[in-house]
Amino acid sequence: MAPQDRFVSETTFRIRYAETDAMGITHHSNYIVFFEEARSHYSRVRGADYADFERSGHWLTVAEVHARYLAPTHYAQQVTARCWIEELRSRGMTFGYEIVDAASGQVCVTGLSKHVCINHAGQVTRIPEDWLAAMRAGVPD
Amino acid sequence: MAPQDRFVSETTFRIRYAETDAMGITHHSNYIVFFEEARSHYSRVRGADYADFERSGHWLTVAEVHARYLAPTHYAQQVTARCWIEELRSRGMTFGYEIVDAASGQVCVTGLSKHVCINHAGQVTRIPEDWLAAMRAGVPD
Amino acid sequence: MAPQDRFVSETTFRIRYAETDAMGITHHSNYIVFFEEARSHYSRVRGADYADFERSGHWLTVAEVHARYLAPTHYAQQVTARCWIEELRSRGMTFGYEIVDAASGQVCVTGLSKHVCINHAGQVTRIPEDWLAAMRAGVPD
Amino acid sequence: MAPQDRFVSETTFRIRYAETDAMGITHHSNYIVFFEEARSHYSRVRGADYADFERSGHWLTVAEVHARYLAPTHYAQQVTARCWIEELRSRGMTFGYEIVDAASGQVCVTGLSKHVCINHAGQVTRIPEDWLAAMRAGVPD
Numbered sequence: 001m002a003p004q005d006r007f008v009s010e011t012t013f014r015i016r017y018a019e020t021d022a023m024g025i026t027h028h029s030n031y032i033v034f035f036e037e038a039r040s041h042y043s044r045v046r047g048a049d050y051a052d053f054e055r056s057g058h059w060l061t062v063a064e065v066h067a068r069y070l071a072p073t074h075y076a077q078q079v080t081a082r083c084w085i086e087e088l089r090s091r092g093m094t095f096g097y098e099i100v101d102a103a104s105g106q107v108c109v110t111g112l113s114k115h116v117c118i119n120h121a122g123q124v125t126r127i128p129e130d131w132l133a134a135m136r137a138g139v140p141d
Numbered sequence: 142m143a144p145q146d147r148f149v150s151e152t153t154f155r156i157r158y159a160e161t162d163a164m165g166i167t168h169h170s171n172y173i174v175f176f177e178e179a180r181s182h183y184s185r186v187r188g189a190d191y192a193d194f195e196r197s198g199h200w201l202t203v204a205e206v207h208a209r210y211l212a213p214t215h216y217a218q219q220v221t222a223r224c225w226i227e228e229l230r231s232r233g234m235t236f237g238y239e240i241v242d243a244a245s246g247q248v249c250v251t252g253l254s255k256h257v258c259i260n261h262a263g264q265v266t267r268i269p270e271d272w273l274a275a276m277r278a279g280v281p282d
Numbered sequence: 283m284a285p286q287d288r289f290v291s292e293t294t295f296r297i298r299y300a301e302t303d304a305m306g307i308t309h310h311s312n313y314i315v316f317f318e319e320a321r322s323h324y325s326r327v328r329g330a331d332y333a334d335f336e337r338s339g340h341w342l343t344v345a346e347v348h349a350r351y352l353a354p355t356h357y358a359q360q361v362t363a364r365c366w367i368e369e370l371r372s373r374g375m376t377f378g379y380e381i382v383d384a385a386s387g388q389v390c391v392t393g394l395s396k397h398v399c400i401n402h403a404g405q406v407t408r409i410p411e412d413w414l415a416a417m418r419a420g421v422p423d
Numbered sequence: 424m425a426p427q428d429r430f431v432s433e434t435t436f437r438i439r440y441a442e443t444d445a446m447g448i449t450h451h452s453n454y455i456v457f458f459e460e461a462r463s464h465y466s467r468v469r470g471a472d473y474a475d476f477e478r479s480g481h482w483l484t485v486a487e488v489h490a491r492y493l494a495p496t497h498y499a500q501q502v503t504a505r506c507w508i509e510e511l512r513s514r515g516m517t518f519g520y521e522i523v524d525a526a527s528g529q530v531c532v533t534g535l536s537k538h539v540c541i542n543h544a545g546q547v548t549r550i551p552e553d554w555l556a557a558m559r560a561g562v563p564d
Contacts, residue, residue: 018174018450022443028344029314029441033159051217062310066348076192159309163302169485170300170455203451207489300456315441333499358474
């Protein structure tokens with residue numbers, strides 16, 4: 001369940017036909033992409049665009065991803081991808097996710113992803129201060 | 142260029158990070174998915190949902206696809222996918238597409254796809270009359 | 283690390299350009315697809331083809347997936363996807379995975395996926411006996 | 424039909440489950456990826472690796488792609504992707520493709536892609552001479 005004590009972003013979109021598989025449902029790998037899109041949206045609505053983050057010479061590389069599948073989704077279904085910060089540290093962070101049916105609110109998939117900040121030389125480094133501040137504003141003290 | 146004498150649908154969305162490639166741009170195969178999403182949107186706004194079309198026992202199978210790449214798009218860029226009917230026949234149809242930068246209107250990719258109506262046994266068949274009527278309303282007499 | 287007390291399948295393939303992203307590396311969502319391909323290969327080499335499994339009226343639906351990213355892979359790199367059974371029960375199973383550089387053996391990504399057997403009506407059911415037997419032969423008593 | 428007067432490369436692989444869609448067949452967008460993999464393979468077997476081509480500061484950007492779908496393919500099916508050079512110029516080239524069932528040889532999809540050589544600043548430039556020579560060896564005088 002999405003937490004109540006912190007900022008939770010929401011972005012809604014439809015399942016594409018190309019995202020379905022021969023079971024007639026959304027292929028499970030696509031939710032990993034939806035998670036990514038959800039955290040892109042999170043940083044955008046917090047005024048800390050990830051495209052700028054990259055242009056500043058950093059990457060928030062993916063160290064770990066986890067997804068739990070509770071209910072399938074189907075072509076053309078509107079889903080809402082919720083995203084929040086689970087944990088924030090100076091050199092990395094963990095996002096939490098929930099993909100829900102946009103109409104009923106039924107939770108279909110939950111997940112989390114762990115990230116490490118690296119520079120374009122591949123070295124682990126501190127998250128830039130302004131970006132970190134924007135993220136910090138979304139979590140409880 | 143999108144034609145002026147017929148209905149042109151528009152749907153706007155952002156390029157996902159997963160859709161980029163090592164050139165730093167949107168991988169060319171994704172535009173084929175954007176075309177599909179554009180024609181899904183077309184039929185939806187014409188009141189002739191493709192999900193219903195499938196449930197009626199039909200598929201609009203893809204016989205041919207063509208894309209011309211004029212300018213690259215990038216992560217987080219908002220693009221508008223325009224779609225219209227190039228040609229409509231009783232057993233098939235051709236859609237035209239244009240993917241443009243949502244802000245500037247610059248045309249990035251153009252394309253078309255040809256489709257044949259088949260039933261779930263795989264036989265070529267007539268497009269169901271109500272769906273055909275909805276499509277016909279979008280093209281000049 | 284791949285276990286030594288049970289059967290471990292291996293399939294080797296190259297990273298496709300379309301699988302890279304703007305970081306210049308394989309996008310993390312693709313490893314979920316590689317895991318799937320690895321378990322397809324596992325059942326195939328055990329003589330228990332998943333395509334037959336589906337034709338028998340069953341699906342091995344994905345309940346959970348987890349991946350840990352240790353090192354990036356790049357376009358054209360040959361990787362070996364290793365797969366083994368972590369746990370086998372009558373109605374579900376867990377596969378373990380390792381994606382390694384085919385040349386050096388460096389472990390790049392590890393993961394697991396949990397599955398539940400359902401019939402085509404969506405009900406949880408026992409894994410068909412012949413398929414289960416083929417899987418059982420790959421794990422220690 | 425693949426031409427008889429020039430070099431035709433072949434690479435064989437299986438359709439992945441993730442590549443199927445709700446029609447139960449390989450989603451049409453994936454063949455665009457198969458084409459790319461086929462031309463990667465072509466240059467590799469000609470001793471003119473595309474990864475090296477990129478490292479030399481060039482990209483063979485995609486200007487146009489066309490696919491014609493003749494027969495569907497399915498999960499786990501082995502397909503052979505054939506690739507040849509349709510046309511070779513100093514600043515660009517056209518590849519032709521054929522995706523066939525590996526067992527029966529039935530042609531499932533045909534296509535072509537047109538490419539322009541650019542440098543990493545995005546300017547159209549000549550294909551590097553050694554790479555061009557390797558390609559030229561694959562076409563009739």
